[in-house]
Amino acid sequence: MRNYCIINSDEVSSVNFDQVAETSADTLRYSIDGTQTFVKYEGTQPSFLSGKQEYTHSEILAILATDEWTSDDII
């Protein structure tokens, strides 16, 4: 089962991309204001995320649907 963690954008440099599903820093999805992003992983939380809150798939989808992450601009 996948878990998800939200991190601050200035923490991206600490992400070990061998331990998360995200491909690289260039493919991360950021919040609208650019201050946050997230990563996902299978099973145990990687050590570099220690202390970060874990979210389930349904929980992260609900967060990503908020105005902090989603723009109404579809054109």
Next chain:
Amino acid sequence: MPTTIPTTTSSTRPGSPSTGDAYFETDTKNYIIYDGANWRSFGSNISNRFSAFYDGTDDHFTGTLPTTLMSSDFTTSIWLKVPGSAVADGAIYANNYSASGKLGWRLYFDNQDASGNGNLSLWVSDGSGNFDNAIANVSINLGSNSWTNLVWGRSSGTHFVYVNASQVTITQGTQGFNSSTSNFADSNQAFKIFEETIGGGPIGGYTDEFAVWDRALSTSEIGQLKKNDKPSDLSSLAPEVWFRFGDANGDQDSGGGSPASGDTIGTLVNLGSVTTNATLTQQNGVQYNSDVPV
């Protein structure tokens, strides 16, 4: 002792068959038998074990299409399964959309219309701030959590959409410019499936059997994309691009092994006729899944 069935093709069937005559059609891969009045076709669907699964958070495909593809007439086909809940509206395909100095386009799915149906729009950008809504908010009932074959193409400057082989009436929206004959071919592409940057975020769900032709398929040919409500073998229709998401010889998981449901997708092989510049690369954890069109 095996029996070798004589072969023919769909265009060279015997003109004066006798009742009970049987052949294997090498182009359609069907077994046909003459019943005295008509040819009856017996075929199996192409083997299909895997699709691509997107969790709807940030995963998508990037890639390229052959650089001369989609310059005028073209056809695209994809199988989709999109749950109606817990997914954002988003792009099914996009290429250089809204990029400065580039002609871009985005086939966009909106699952939040008033009637609850999934709508489809095509937006084209000219690279200097102008947009053309060439297909405007057409209700095609995506988001029903059912496998759907979606065909989008253009013939002599007119776009067309088919859903499960039935043509859908389309209308145009706001036209900041007229893109009806715009050249969609590009030598420096940024093609995406389930683009993640659209306002509502990426779609979650499944895709299978993505194909592109550098011509407008006929209604009859579009009817051949599915058989018994399942994907057909597209070989006889000769697509330029055809990705099977785990069912092509050579498809691999991200570790270089054979695909299995739940594996992160690795190498995908294009079974189409164009061998260069036809690539799909998963980003952010698109996985193989055993949920396939039925």
